[in-house]
Amino acid sequence: QVQLVESGGGLVQPGGSLRLSCAASGSFFGISAMGWYRQAPGKERELVATFTRRGTTNYSDSVKGRFTISRDNAQNTVYLQMNSLKPEDTAVYYCNAAYQDSIYRRPLDAWGQGTLVVVSS
Numbered sequence: 510q511v512q513l514v515e516s517g518g519g520l521v522q523p524g525g526s527l528r529l530s531c532a533a534s535g536s537f538f539g540i541s542a543m544g545w546y547r548q549a550p551g552k553e554r555e556l557v558a559t560f561t562r563r564g565t566t567n568y569s570d571s572v573k574g575r576f577t578i579s580r581d582n583a584q585n586t587v588y589l590q591m592n593s594l595k596p597e598d599t600a601v602y603y604c605n606a607a608y609q610d611s612i613y614r615r616p617l618d619a620w621g622q623g624t625l626v627v628v629s630s
Contacts, residue, residue, distance in 0.1 A: 511535045511619040513604045518624030525628070526592045531604030531621055533585040538609040543580060543587040547600035547626075554603070560587060571597075594628045601625050 517529040533540060544559030544567075558578040559567045566578055577590040587604065604621035 510610075511537050511540070511606055511608050511617070513606055513619055513621035515602065515604045515621040515624040518602060518626045520627045520629065521594055522630055523595060523628055525594050526590070527594065527626060528591065529589040529602055529604075529624060529626075531587045531589075533587075533606050533608075533619070536611045538611050538614050540585060540606050540608040542607045544605050545578065545587070545589045545602055546605055547598075547602045548623075549597075549600040552600075557602070558589060591626070594626075596628050599626060599628050 511533050512535045513531055513533055515529060515531045517527060521527050542559055542561045545557040546554050547557050548554040556569055557572055558576055560578045560580045562582060568576060575593045579588045601623040603623045606619045608617055609615060610617055
């Protein structure tokens, strides 16, 4: 089982920056990808960015050029550097990990509890 712990959320002014961190721990065979999702009030959860173990990245169109995802595979940690933040970026940000369990190598999914990001003047 994988546990994910997010940190780094908070209140920031428009145009400001924030960095989120997500650390994975527990028992697993391997983690194939980690990523960030977000959910604004009254909206469905949406993909923000993903990063595979081999280095392939993917960003939603709304954050391209402003957000950067990175990974530290040795520590099973993923980061999200958020620059030029806009009010519409306000949401609860969730860390996600796609992994294989240690015994059967089954494909499983893990979610963090979320960290709140508020972009406001």
